[in-house]
Amino acid sequence: MAREREMQQPTVSYTGHPHLLAVLDNAPRHAPPCNECGRPCDSPPVFRCAHCDFNLHLLCGPLPALIKLPGFLDESLTLADSYAEDDSGEYYCDFCEEERDPRECVYHFGDYYFVHFECAKPEVLRSLKGEREDVELRTLGKLIPGQVVNKGSNSQTTARGEKQITESTLTLKDIYDSLTEEELMEFKNLSIPSADISSDYATSFPYSGDAFKRLLESLDAITVPWEKLIKFYKLDTKVVDVGEHQITWDFANIMNTVLRKHKDLIAESRLSPKVKTFVFVLLCDVVYSMSRTKIEDVTEQMLMNWWGRLKVVQRANFRVELVRDQLTRVVGAYFGLAANKFNERATADLDEQIDKLSKELEQLRESREQHQKLVESASTIITKCLDDASALSYKTVGADLLMNLEL
Structure with a gap:
């Protein structure tokens, strides 16, 4: 463990914690909860302070505010919590050319170049581990500032802005x-x-x-x-x-x-x-x-x-x-979204009932057709029987018996 800590020397300072944080390539064995979101830190890389068992997921901790991707673009890319450059509904990473989710954090240069976090991660980790100089950090959402501390430095993070x-x-x-x-x-x-x-x-x-x-x-x-x-x-x-x-x-x-x-x-x-x-x-x-x-x-x-x-x-x-x-x-x-979900559910339920009733109606129609075929097959005998019924309709069914007996 001591050897691991030596190899993964703490390099990250930020306002959210009094001690320097190390960036671990392997998650702690006991998968401690993230001190920001509460979920287990079981997916490396993670931030960790071994001094007080303080842990953060990579996206819950401080990230480089600016990075450069060698061989991709000469300009620095800026970290944004989310970015939708237009209302097209289609957004892509210019590094891997795969589709990206505009609601997720992204590194970008203006409205022209976008690199989603997974493509930027290798450079992010190099920056966090001190392989790049003058790296300023910030967290997503809360904007808590930080910086990468060079070996042997006791620098502390200070925030920039009108208010110190x-x-x-x-x-x-x-x-x-x-x-x-x-x-x-x-x-x-x-x-x-x-x-x-x-x-x-x-x-x-x-x-x-x-x-x-x-x-x-x-x-x-x-x-x-x-x-x-x-x-x-x-x-x-x-x-x-x-x-x-x-x-x-x-x-x-x-x-x-x-x-x-x-x-x-x-x-x-x-x-x-x-x-x-x-x-x-x-x-x-x-x-x-x-x-x-x-x-x-x-x-x-x-x-x-x-x-x-x-x-x-x-x-x-x-x-x-x-x-x-x-x-x-x-x-x-x-x-509006709740109304739309309600409408979709209600419509789906009604469509399901309609489909069920349609199938029952179709079955009834088939039964009716089958019934009609049975009736048609017996039409000759039914016609004769109906003739007898017509002849008997204006007298009692035993009237002819009495008349024959009198004779």
């Missing part, structure tokens, strides 16, 4: 425990009291215009009582300083990006800085979760969680109209 991210010795619990009574009341007032609401918006057709309206109304009526709000937070999470604000380390770069793009985000909020920290965590959680979720994976429970947390953020007078508008759009997309 610096380490802190505090945890979220330390901030919570330091709240004054007035600040705690500020925090509690952000919660939304419980109320009797119904999320049942079904009708005879559960995806009508009225049903969509009732869905939006049910989201607007979501409550976030204090007991539920405080349970959301992982109070043992360490915090970092982002400029003059504080946030948990995992959301530092999301907050940095949000503040850089939306400078008036907290202009109207009069909350104390400590309470704002908790609001920032809620907002960044919504942004992060939405940025990692594909539309086909959205559930109504997700929508309720996002909407409820965003309502709390709005009660703090944070200006989050863009996030709210995007979430409303997502609700519409979710409703």
